[in-house]
Amino acid sequence: MTSQKSAQTMKPATAAKKLGVYLPATPAQFQEGVVSRTELDALQAEPPQWLRDLRRDGPHPRPVVAAKLGVSIAGLARGGVTEALTTEQVEALKQESPQWLEKERATQAEVRKEAVRLKEKRGAEDRAAR
Helix, strand or coil: CHHHHHHHEECHHHHHHHHCCCHHHCCHHHHHCCEEHHHHHHHHHCCCHHHHHHHHHCCECHHHHHHHHCCCHHHHHHCCCCCCECHHHHHHHHHHCCHHHHHHHHHHHHHHHHHHHHHHHHHHHHHHHC
């Protein structure tokens, strides 16, 4: 019975990750409890004010910061960004456009370009094999 129950609930850290928010910035009630799949679905469908505020203003977890900046999480670390950032801090970084950010954006663009090339190559090989 407990295995079935654990499959239906998740730790707050997992729920925060699925919601794309920084766990320490969530309300204490969220951090201290468990979240059911139904509760998670409800939070996603109709986010309460605290969740809308966090998604808009942050602080944002590193995966969200990386996406907003167009770099990888490893690129953030190479740039010295190891903490959650607010939307305002992310925007300031974009405005400053430090050298590390430009380099990491270029690297990320190359990674994406290579992924597309490989996908097209595999598609061509699959068509040729038929």
